[in-house]
Amino acid sequence: MFIWMMLVLKIPIAALLYLVWWASKQEVEPTHDDGGGGNDRHPHRPTRRPPPRPPRRGPHAEPAPRSPQRMRITAKRLTPSHD
DSSP states (O other), rough: HHHHHHHHHHHHHHHHHHHHHHHOOOOOOOEEEEEOOOOOOTTTTOOSSSOOOOOOOTHHHHHHOOOOOOOOOOOOOOOOOOO
16 A cells, blocks of 8 residues: 555656646746726725724723722631641
């Protein structure tokens, strides 16, 4: 089984290497850009607006909410068992 897997798995690897070699040997076709077509939108302008920011807390805003009170739980005192 191991030998069979080693032989069969080399086929896709060889095909991938051949495909990369073939793509690297291709010549780049020159493009003829006449300046027409396309759209008028700016390519780097975001399409969606970001969500609004939450209001800042400052001298004229509501104070921050208080943190919850801490609760202290007292444990039962242990007594020595060896008397």
